[in-house]
Structure formats: structure tokens, C-alpha cells
Amino acid sequence: MDVFYQSSDYVLTGEYQFMLAGNAPFIVRVDDGAIHTSGTAHPVEHNLKQYESGHWPRFR
Numbered sequence: 913m914d915v916f917y918q919s920s921d922y923v924l925t926g927e928y929q930f931m932l933a934g935n936a937p938f939i940v941r942v943d944d945g946a947i948h949t950s951g952t953a954h955p956v957e958h959n960l961k962q963y964e965s966g967h968w969p970r971f972r
Contacts, residue, residue, distance in 0.1 A: 939963055 916937045921930035937956060939948040948968050950959040962968050 939968075 917932070917935060919930050919932050921927070922932070934952060936952045937950050937959075939950055939960070940946070941948075948963055950956065950963070950968075959968075
């Protein structure tokens with residue numbers, strides 16, 4: 913599961929002054945709850961392919 917996040921003030925108002933910058937989405941494994949950060953340097957699709965091929969660090 914991919915998880916994206918943003919500040920509640922930005923979501924409620926749409927005002928860019930409240931927008932978070934550099935907040936990389938993360939991947940949560942449904943089977944064990946392990947969390948994997950995904951980074952912002954590449955498109956999400958690239959990061960998912962890296963994760964699925966086993967080339968991503970694992971955090972909990």
C-alpha cells in the first residue's frame with residue numbers, strides 16, 4: 913500500500929503556504945506492517961519497481 917500525506921491545513925484550505933515540501937510517500941506492507949520510505953528523486957512507479965525487486969531498505 914502506498915501512503916501519501918499532506919498537512920491538514922493545506923488539505924482544508926488549498927493554500928500553498930500550508931503545503932508540506934519534500935514529504936516522500938512511504939510503503940506499508942499489509943502482511944506485517946513494515947514501513948519503507950520511497951524518496952522523492954524518482955517517480956513513484958520507479959520506487960515501487962525498486963521495492964518490488966527487493967532493492968529498498970526496510971524500516972519498522
